[in-house]
Amino acid sequence: xxxxxxxxxxxxxxxxxxxxxxxxxxxxxxxxxxxxxxxxxxxxxxxxxxxxxxxxxxxxxxxxxxxxxxxxxxxxxxxxxxxxxxxxxxxxxxxxxxxxxxxxxxxxxxxxxxxxxxxxxxxxxxxxxxxxxxxxxxxxxxxxxxxxxxxxxxxxxxxxxxxxxxxxxxxxxxxxxxxxxxxxxxxxxxxxxxxxxxxxxxxxxx
Numbered sequence: 001x002x003x004x005x006x007x008x009x010x011x012x013x014x015x016x017x018x019x020x021x022x023x024x025x026x027x028x029x030x031x032x033x034x035x036x037x038x039x040x041x042x043x044x045x046x047x048x049x050x051x052x053x054x055x056x057x058x059x060x061x062x063x064x065x066x067x068x069x070x071x072x073x074x075x076x077x078x079x080x081x082x083x084x085x086x087x088x089x090x091x092x093x094x095x096x097x098x099x100x101x102x103x104x105x106x107x108x109x110x111x112x113x114x115x116x117x118x119x120x121x122x123x124x125x126x127x128x129x130x131x132x133x134x135x136x137x138x139x140x141x142x143x144x145x146x147x148x149x150x151x152x153x154x155x156x157x158x159x160x161x162x163x164x165x166x167x168x169x170x171x172x173x174x175x176x177x178x179x180x181x182x183x184x185x186x187x188x189x190x191x192x193x194x195x196x197x198x199x200x201x202x203x204x205x206x
Contacts, residue, residue, distance in 0.1 A: 022173045024144075024163045025049035026062070034059035034145050035096055041148060052160045054148040057085075061143040066092055068141065071168035072134040076160055077126050078106070083155040084122040086110040089147030090160070092137060102137055103145065109153075126161070130174075133165075 027049035041058025045051060054060065080088060087108030093099060100113040106129065107120035115136055120127050144163075150156040166172035 022164055022166070022171055023050055024062070026052045029062040029064070031060050031062060034061045034093075034143070035098055037098070037147075037149070041150075043146075047161070050162055052146060052163070053157070054146060054159070055082075055157045057148065057150040057153075057156070059145060059147050059149065061093065061096075061145045063142055064144065066141040066144055066165055067167070068092070068133055068137045068139060068165075069167055070134040070138070072132075072137075073166050073172075074131040074133045074164075075129065075166065075172075075174040076163040077128045078120060078158065078160055079126045080107070080120060080122055080156075080158045082157040083150075083153055084109055085148055085150040085156040085158065086153060087112055087114075087147065087149045088120055088158055089114055089145075089149070090131075091115075091145045091147070092133075092141035093143040093145050094141055096143065102141070103147065104131060104133075104136075105147075108149065110149075134167075 025048075026045040031043045031045070031052065037057075037059035041054060041056030043055075043058060043060045044053045046053060052060075074090070076090065078088065085108050087105050087110050089103050089105045089112075091099075091103030091114070093102055101115070103112075103114040104117050105112050105114040106117040107122065117129065117131060144165075146160055148156060148158045162174065164172065164174050166174065
């Protein structure tokens with residue numbers, strides 16, 4: 001079952017890449033520990049760079065130019081497994097220091113001073129978020145931060161998928177896909193071929 005889920009996520013990630021999408025490709029970045037928060041955990045990438053996986057107790061970030069205005073929306077999908085963490089979060093920063101006002105919490109056993117989003121229901125699988133970050137922040141940021149906070153808990157894991165920051169007049173892969181807009185999309189035959197190969201592998205694994 002785990003293989004089937006991984007395969008399907010991979011197919012969708014491949015489709016997004018083929019469509020010249022604007023999702024963050026984590027394989028193109030050096031994922032770094034944030035502040036003093038990342039000593040007890042690990043981070044890894046997967047699914048053709050569309051996934052960032054965190055394990056243990058860790059905060060990490062990637063460096064780039066993230067410009068936020070009133071129209072900006074941060075899209076991402078998220079899944080947690082193992083043990084429920086103290087808090088799950090995402091946000092922006094410039095100086096590698098914890099700033100609650102530029103962070104967003106969306107679940108966990110604790111409540112922090114970060115901006116509060118609809119809590120992720122632990123054990124519910126993959127959840128998708130669209131955060132109107134322009135309602136909270138403005139300006140240029142150099143760090144996109146990902147939080148798996150578990151100071152007093154072990155066995156925590158989480159994954160971020162299809163992360164994208166969109167502003168007005170930007171191409172936005174998330175909304176293009178949701179509106180069924182074709183942007184150099186792969187042919188249906190190519191997608192069917194990929195699915196067929198995956199099903200053949202699944203049958204051989206039985």
